[in-house]
Amino acid sequence: xxxxxxxxxxxxxxxxxxxxxxxxxxxxxxxxxxxxxxxxxxxxxxxxxxxxxxxxxxxxxxxxxxxxxxxxxxxxxxxxxxxxxxxxxxxxxxxxxxxxxxxxxxxxxxxxxxxxxxxxxxxxxxxxxxxxxxxxxxxxxxxxxxxxxxxxxxxx
Amino acid sequence: xxxxxxxxxxxxxxxxxxxxxxxxxxxxxxxxxxxxxxxxxxxxxxxxxxxxxxxxxxxxxxxxxxxxxxxxxxxxxxxxxxxxxxxxxxxxxxxxxxxxxxxxxxxxxxxxxxxxxxxxxxxxxxxxxxxxxxxxxxxxxxxxxxxxxxxxxxxx
DNA sequence: AGTGGGTTTGACGTTTGCGTTAATGATAGG
DNA sequence: CCTATCATTAACGCAAACGTCAAACCCACT
Numbered sequence: 001x002x003x004x005x006x007x008x009x010x011x012x013x014x015x016x017x018x019x020x021x022x023x024x025x026x027x028x029x030x031x032x033x034x035x036x037x038x039x040x041x042x043x044x045x046x047x048x049x050x051x052x053x054x055x056x057x058x059x060x061x062x063x064x065x066x067x068x069x070x071x072x073x074x075x076x077x078x079x080x081x082x083x084x085x086x087x088x089x090x091x092x093x094x095x096x097x098x099x100x101x102x103x104x105x106x107x108x109x110x111x112x113x114x115x116x117x118x119x120x121x122x123x124x125x126x127x128x129x130x131x132x133x134x135x136x137x138x139x140x141x142x143x144x145x146x147x148x149x150x151x152x153x154x155x156x
Numbered sequence: 157x158x159x160x161x162x163x164x165x166x167x168x169x170x171x172x173x174x175x176x177x178x179x180x181x182x183x184x185x186x187x188x189x190x191x192x193x194x195x196x197x198x199x200x201x202x203x204x205x206x207x208x209x210x211x212x213x214x215x216x217x218x219x220x221x222x223x224x225x226x227x228x229x230x231x232x233x234x235x236x237x238x239x240x241x242x243x244x245x246x247x248x249x250x251x252x253x254x255x256x257x258x259x260x261x262x263x264x265x266x267x268x269x270x271x272x273x274x275x276x277x278x279x280x281x282x283x284x285x286x287x288x289x290x291x292x293x294x295x296x297x298x299x300x301x302x303x304x305x306x307x308x309x310x311x312x
Numbered sequence: 313a314g315t316g317g318g319t320t321t322g323a324c325g326t327t328t329g330c331g332t333t334a335a336t337g338a339t340a341g342g
Numbered sequence: 343c344c345t346a347t348c349a350t351t352a353a354c355g356c357a358a359a360c361g362t363c364a365a366a367c368c369c370a371c372t
């Protein structure tokens with residue numbers, strides 16, 4: 001019971017202010033994500049100050065991508081990140097305290113979530129590429145129309 | 157004054173319910189968009205029922221794409237669609253009631269808006285392609301890890 | 313004339329995703 | 343020890359984007 005799977009014993013930790021700066025979200029948002037279960041409760045210093053790891057920061061970035069790029073709600077994101085536990089990813093295959101079946105199950109859950117994200121992103125990409133093409137065509141047509149108009153004007 | 161630039165005099169028109177079905181939004185949403193200035197007030201039948209054109213439907217689809225794909229707010233979308241007026245697009249270059257300068261100005265506004273959308277979509281596409289790549293790498297790693305675990309189990 | 317279903321305008325309600333104080337406590341430096 | 347600058351929880355606030363009635367009205371049909 002010396003390892004609570006908590007801090008890696010030596011990795012650098014950051015206070016909420018710095019995490020806010022680095023991730024571009026507010027402190028309020030970080031506490032909010034924690035409250036909503038999107039971030040695991042971070043370790044604390046004696047006085048109660050939150051201490052975040054690099055993994056936590058990566059997770060915040062991930063949450064923001066899922067929000068901004070995929071347009072998922074925090075509820076949806078929560079489901080996804082729950083199956084992701086970074087530490088679990090690093091150790092899932094090598095943790096000796098799990099039965100092989102359980103380890104396989106976890107990796108499978110991760111795969112499933114990743115597939116879902118991949119599918120969502122692929123669908124969106126298709127639609128966006130289509131939209132981009134449309135925009136380019138519009139742009140071409142408008143530019144052409146503009147050229148015509150300007151020639152007309154000078155010709156008048 | 158025989159043409160109010162309203163219905164094309166013969167094109168098919170649809171009631172709100174059918175438009176809702178075809179676009180996948182609710183009637184409430186259609187009225188809401190109108191209220192917010194995202195849709196121009198449609199024509200009405202004698203009794204006051206709204207009558208939408210194909211162009212209106214296309215516009216709703218457009219609004220939804222800007223929402224879902226680009227993640228824009230309705231306020232932002234409003235600014236954009238205001239400069240887009242479909243009928244205006246079709247006729248901007250050919251309307252005789254506008255000075256050449258005004259026609260050029262309108263086309264320029266359209267070009268500007270299109271460029272903005274194109275830029276947003278391009279930025280997003282880049283980020284999403286990156287994310288997709290990451291997901292594929294993850295998927296590969298997880299799948300590999302899974303294979304290992306299953307071999308171990310059968311080998312045990 | 314009656315009936316069933318679609319539509320109208322309000323108006324209030326709801327959810328999401330935080331923002332914004334307020335009052336209090338912790339840390340570090342001089 | 344004093345002080346400046348973090349941080350803490352709790353609680354209320356808020357804008358966006360609709361949802362959900364309610365009560366009346368319209369339309370088509372028999």
